[in-house]
Amino acid sequence: MRYSYGRLRSARIRLRAAGAAVLAVSVLASAGCGSESHAAKDQTIDLSKLDTGSYATKPTDATTSDPMTTGRELEAVRLANIFPLGSEIDPALIYNTAGTNVFTEANSFNDYVNVDHFTDDAKGFIAGFATSARPAQDPDLGYTLTNAAMVFDTDADAGSAATALARSGLKLKSGTEVDPVQSTKHPASQILWAPSQQRLASWTPIGKFVLFTMIDQAENYSVEQEFGLAPEPMPLTLADKAIDVTADRLKDFQTTPPDKLTGLPLDPDGMLRLTLQRPTGDQTTGGFPGTLNQHGMLHMVENLTYYRTVFDQTGVDRVSDGAGFLVRARDSASAQAFLDNVSVTRTQHPIDPPAELPIARCEKSHGPDPHAAPFHCYVAFGRYAATVWSQQLQDAYQRISAQYAILANNK
Known part of the structure; x- marks a missing residue:
């Protein structure tokens, strides 16, 4: 299963096709904290009058029909919560991309990697987490x-997989020159460099982990193609740094034994029981099990610098995913302040709430993205801030109403 994290970005929730995957992109805007408050104040909501459709209106304990798969997914979420941000490798990398995802399926972690033989190449594979960032x-x-x-079952599985995955290599045009590269800092790394594509990739076994690092120098590639300049030197120093930073972050990460994965807690913070669940068969978004902490959430946001400040100021410490996102802030004032940072842009306009x-606050997108979910609604209750989206206005209304009712019914 591949879960592409919702991207918290400026003022819209959109769905973007990326190969065969559909990536949910959640939006919470970058307006200043001084925007007009939409707090409930003295307004009283009659829950009996809310149109919630067929959605649940009371907290529901989280369950799973496939404990082993869910356990593997939760292991990947544990990785996300401690994994280094791109900016911790290079401070210039302040914009996360849609390449961030939790993955457990053998063929789903990167669109540029040849995964035709992944099942055979990656024997003992349990779960993984990938994050992607750029400077603009x-x-x-x-x-x-x-x-x-x-993450693999054993050190030996990881070592074998690094060699086999590198052998399968990258997805490149037929005839593209690929050079094997040796790192003096990381002699166990399997490294490939495609100079004509300005792409370098490495697979490094460290204990039960295989670290994958890819650097795609799009600007260099474009300049070379347009002006016929000689290829830039390969970015091996940066790859070495990424490996160093990641290995250091993972040294204290305790992997879960395979026979203990089903025992990983699905909802330790009680967030999922308060989160509106996605209807069966709903394919409007990707998702992830469990909850992310603040650090894990920072992999989701597009503008890292802005959202680090917003999260710190409002004390946001958890986010869960279902038929929308639920964010937990420091207190009720902070939750409302968080939603007050949602703004209207030229591609998003306010519409009446239910x-x-x-x-509630609702908006309609008029952007150029044909995959964008056009309707979005937001509401705060207590220390929680909720965001939902839909292709249909009535469904968006029902989702935000049901999510509000769940929070209000939390006794």
Whole structure:
């Protein structure tokens, strides 16, 4: 299973096709904290009058029909909560990309890697987490660093997988020159460099982990193609640093024994029981099990610098995912302040909220992305801030109403 994390970005929730995957992109905008408050104040909401459709309206304990798969996914979420941000490798990497995801399926962690033989190459694979960042919002400027860790049953499985995965290599055009590279700092790394594509990738076994690092120098590639310049030197120093930083972060990470994965707690913070669950068969978004802490959430946001400040100021410490996102802030004032940072841009315009839930905020997107979910609604209750989205206005209304009712019914 691949879970592409919702991206907290400026003022819209959108769905973007990325290969065969559909990536949920959640939006909470970058307006200043001085925006007008939409707090409930003295308004009283009559829960009996809310149109919630067929959605649940009371907290529901989280369960799973497949404990082993869920356990593997939760192991990957544990990785996300401690994994280094791109900016911790290179401070210039302040924009996360849609390449961030939890993955447990053998063929789903990166669109640029040849995974035709992944099942055979990665015997003993349990779960992985990948994060991707660049220095600018424009993907054609600068470079993109993708950094991932895959957990295996044993050290031997990880060592064999690093060699086999590198042998399968990258997805490149037929005839593309690929050079094997040796790192003096990390002699066990299997490294490939495609100079004509300005892409370097490495697979490094460290204990039960295989660290995957890819550097895609899009701007260098474009300049070379347009002006016929000689290829830039390969970014081996940066790859070495990514390996060093990641290995250091993982040294205190205790992997879960395979026979203990089903015992990982699904909802230790009680967030999932308060989160509106996605209807069966709903394919409008990816998702992830469990909850992320603040550090894990920072992999989700597009503008890292801005959201680190917002999270710190409002004390946001957890986020869960279902038929929308639920964020836990320091207190009720902080939750409202968090939602007050949602703004209207030229591609998103305010619309009326549900008639019986006037404290909600709803918007319609008019952006150019054909995959964007056009309707989004937000509401705060207590220390929680909720965000939902849908292709249909009535469904968005029902989702935000049901999510509010769940929070209000939490006794």
